[in-house]
Amino acid sequence: MSENYNKIRLTLIYTLILNLLVVIGKLTVGLISNSLSMISDSLHSLLDASSNIIGLIGIRIAKRKPDEGHPYGHSKYTSLAALLIAVLLVITAFEVFQGAITRFMTPVAPEITVINWIVMSATIGLNVFISRFERHQGLKYNSNILIADSMHTNTDIYLSLSVIASFILIYLGYPLFDPVFSIVIGIVIFYTGFSIIKKISSELTDSLVIDSRLIKEIVANIKGVKDVHKIRSRGSTAECFVDLHITVDRSLSVEAGHDISIQVEDYLKKAFPFIKDVTVHIEPYVKNVSKRDEFDVK
Incomplete structure (x- = not known):
């Protein structure tokens, strides 16, 4: 089991580095072009990086050997880490909703450039790789935190696609669709967070594992x-x-x-x-x- 924890730890470190690259690219272009959708998406990507750090902390504690106070071991700390990731997702969803409402009240048309398209296309490809890699490793090592994190990362793919869709509509003369797609992003984030909470809660409350x-x-x-x-x-x-x-x-x-x-x-x-x-x-x-x-x- 200790060897599995080490493999899971390395997977989280690799994805942390990749997620930080995604954050830097999205946030830089989002601020330059004044695109709320891209800024919201970059904040979600930052949460991906934060979730990797939370996962690393959870794994570090979980690999401790059973002791007098924890005779069954510390494995549930990975579930607690996954639960915390889900809670952060829900909080982020509400922050995205708030930003979208503000943009509705004070609309500002974002500037769409070739760089926007390049960055979004590149990050979609990178997120597809990250999501598949994490899910594969999660299934291989029976890691709830890697599977939860892959679900989290997987939302980035759909969120980035929604940002591209908003770019197209803005280019066609419909700038209000930028906050509309931010709301869509918020809904996806909230649903993902709720799904993870539901799954992890069954483990923390000792639900039946084997039929x-x-x-x-x-x-x-x-x-x-x-x-x-x-x-x-x-x-x-x-x-x-x-x-x-x-x-x-x-x-x-x-x-x-x-x-x-x-x-x-x-x-x-x-x-x-x-x-x-x-x-x-x-x-x-x-x-x-x-x-x-x-x-x-x-």
Whole structure:
């Protein structure tokens, strides 16, 4: 897991450098041409860079080993970092809305130049690369923060396309479309932030990670297991903890029961490599006695 964290860290450093280049290009041209859409887009790109820094901090803490105060480790700090990125996105969306309203009240026609087109086209290509690279690495290393950051970066592609659309309409004599497209940018940013918050919240509130029916199917086929119940899983697809109850023949020795529990753990970890730990509670099998409760899969 530590090696994965190092790979994720390097990915965030690479994307941070690229995002800073995008910010400098967009902001410079936006200020020169007085384009609110481009300035708004550059601020969003700056947030991309800020989110990379937040991610680096989260990864640094998450790679710490379990200690007395955190026996399950520190992996949820990556989820907290992703949640913070989402909150910043929502805040930025409202700032973009505010800027658009101001431009409606005091309209100023931005200057459209060849440089605007060149910068926007270049940044779109760069953002496509960044988004795909982050998503690929995120799926490869089961990193929620890289996937969240790729979703964040992916909005830049659509936002930049909306800026180009506003340039075309302004060139055709419709300057008020600049703040209109800024509002569109704000809506996209808000929706992305809300989507990330919804996803990360399920991890932080210990929602089910693995379908209990899949776990039951695997464990029930292990020799010596009579029944499986009280199946629970929590964490994320990067690091998951599972606990369950099994019943075995009441005549088995403690050692034999323990051997079965080891098999259960091995089979589950083989089926789901992201499982970090499995806790197996062994109970004596009693015929015709149900062990089901609210956590069971029927």
